Amino acid sequence: MKRFLTLFLALILVVSLCACGGAPAGSAAPAESNAPAESPAPAESSAPAESPAPTESSAPADGGAALPTPDTERPDASADRKPYPNCFADGSVDPDTVANYDPAYDYRKNESFRVAYLSISDSPLCRLSADACERWCPLFHLEWTGFFSADGDNDLFLSTLREQIDQGVRGFILDPDPAAFSDVLGILEQHPDVFWMSQVSVPRDGASGNGIPIGGNLINNIVAGIDNTESGRIVARRLVRWKDETYPDIPWSEVGFLMMDFSASSPLHERGIGSEEVFLAAGGREENFFTADCLTTGLSMQGGIDAADLIVSAHPEIKCWLSNGLYDDLAQAAASVFEQHGLTDAAAIGVLGGSALIQQWDAGQESSFRFAVFIPQSLYAEPVIGSLAAFLNGWVTPDSIWPSWVKWDDHGVDGHSYSQLCLPYAYLEHDNYQKYLAWLDLFTQSDDYSYSTQGVNLSDFSSISADVPAGYRKP
Numbered sequence: 001m002k003r004f005l006t007l008f009l010a011l012i013l014v015v016s017l018c019a020c021g022g023a024p025a026g027s028a029a030p031a032e033s034n035a036p037a038e039s040p041a042p043a044e045s046s047a048p049a050e051s052p053a054p055t056e057s058s059a060p061a062d063g064g065a066a067l068p069t070p071d072t073e074r075p076d077a078s079a080d081r082k083p084y085p086n087c088f089a090d091g092s093v094d095p096d097t098v099a100n101y102d103p104a105y106d107y108r109k110n111e112s113f114r115v116a117y118l119s120i121s122d123s124p125l126c127r128l129s130a131d132a133c134e135r136w137c138p139l140f141h142l143e144w145t146g147f148f149s150a151d152g153d154n155d156l157f158l159s160t161l162r163e164q165i166d167q168g169v170r171g172f173i174l175d176p177d178p179a180a181f182s183d184v185l186g187i188l189e190q191h192p193d194v195f196w197m198s199q200v201s202v203p204r205d206g207a208s209g210n211g212i213p214i215g216g217n218l219i220n221n222i223v224a225g226i227d228n229t230e231s232g233r234i235v236a237r238r239l240v241r242w243k244d245e246t247y248p249d250i251p252w253s254e255v256g257f258l259m260m261d262f263s264a265s266s267p268l269h270e271r272g273i274g275s276e277e278v279f280l281a282a283g284g285r286e287e288n289f290f291t292a293d294c295l296t297t298g299l300s301m302q303g304g305i306d307a308a309d310l311i312v313s314a315h316p317e318i319k320c321w322l323s324n325g326l327y328d329d330l331a332q333a334a335a336s337v338f339e340q341h342g343l344t345d346a347a348a349i350g351v352l353g354g355s356a357l358i359q360q361w362d363a364g365q366e367s368s369f370r371f372a373v374f375i376p377q378s379l380y381a382e383p384v385i386g387s388l389a390a391f392l393n394g395w396v397t398p399d400s401i402w403p404s405w406v407k408w409d410d411h412g413v414d415g416h417s418y419s420q421l422c423l424p425y426a427y428l429e430h431d432n433y434q435k436y437l438a439w440l441d442l443f444t445q446s447d448d449y450s451y452s453t454q455g456v457n458l459s460d461f462s463s464i465s466a467d468v469p470a471g472y473r474k475p
Contacts, residue, residue: 099386232274304333
């Protein structure tokens with residue numbers, strides 16, 4: 001169980017919180033675009049709130065399908081006339097966007113169902129997930145029952161699930177020990193009027209064999225954030241752009257890439273695959289791509305320092321360093337090593353995460369940890385709670401929601417068509433990170449961050465991803 005929780009926490013420092021924006025300790029980022037293609041760098045400015053909003057692409061650069069963007073100017077946009085959230089102009093359901101919050105739809109006309117969050121762990125990650133889900137429930141006209149932790153006890157998790165169903169809860173966020181998913185399904189199959197999503201645990205059946213995805217077949221839909229390999233590419237693209245803009249005269253033969261890694265976790269390890277691909281395509285040398293594996297040193301800041309220092313110390317010939325920090329703790333570790341070697345100005349670190357970077361900037365501190373690909377936790381929770389509302393109100397079924405996000409080779413078995421929804425990300429940068437968080441407060445009707453919303457509009461950014469990765473379609 002201890003090993004499970006360690007990997008669990010590291011994983012979600014991406015596909016979830018740390019990879020998202022955790023608690024409102026500070027601020028977070030400017031949403032550029034969720035398209036894999038590189039977008040122009042935000043203009044340098046001393047006033048982040050005035051930085052221009054990135055332009056969302058209408059079609060993905062990798063050839064993926066573009067989703068329709070809900071049109072708030074449609075003739076049926078008034079709350080009293082809309083039959084469904086984000087519906088098409090003819091009033092029909094758009095299953096790709098029905099779970100996203102629609103400020104122009106009156107959710108109060110629907111029945112209010114009760115929702116609870118059950119987790120195997122009381123970790124800070126799960127607490128933050130629960131807080132985000134609780135925030136969204138009243139906006140979707142759902143009644144929040146509470147967060148329940150089983151403290152690592154599978155039997156307690158299952159008994160709590162039964163008790164909550166008996167008490168009338170009809171919507172659940174369930175994050176059990178992945179090995180207990182079969183027992184969870186055994187209970188839920190007895191209650192067809194109960195619907196669920198997971199927030200942290202990946203809902204797979206644990207099966208293995210030729211052609212079966214890692215972890216087994218999907219048993220439900222999932223809000224997947226960003227594909228790990230693609231996240232590695234996205235981080236590396238921004239780092240390469242930094243090198244081209246800051247040190248265009250340093251030859252690629254003198255540029256090193258430090259990939260922080262934890263090889264025991266396949267999803268985390270996959271980020272290095274994407275980063276290496278981009279580094280080599282930009283002109284980097286294969287022998288200059290270094291992996292700092294924290295498997296033996298430990299998945300902690302000190303473990304990251306130990307692993308990174310071995311590499312940086314051994315390669316004084318490298319004049320410019322780029323680094324994918326994997327997640328915030330290890331990114332800070334790499335920054336510490338570069339500082340110790342006097343390389344802060346000649347190094348740039350990016351990460352899928354950003355919470356620690358926000359706190360660093362709010363404290364007036366800057367280092368070689370310069371960028372983050374950021375997805376705020378509240379944007380993870382939005383479609384999770386929104387999908388429960390859609391299921392409970394009968395707008396869509398678990399097999400019909402998010403049809404554009406069903407992977408051709410990984411959608412469950414026995415006729416199921418479960419989806420893996422990706423989310424729009426933001427490049428978190430020092431010069432414009434505050435505007436995005438101000439928009440986030442405006443969109444979620446909260447006051448988590450201290451930044452002014454003056455001049456910020458709901459239309460500045462979107463919580464709906466437009467670009468489906470090419471890998472979702474059969475080659």
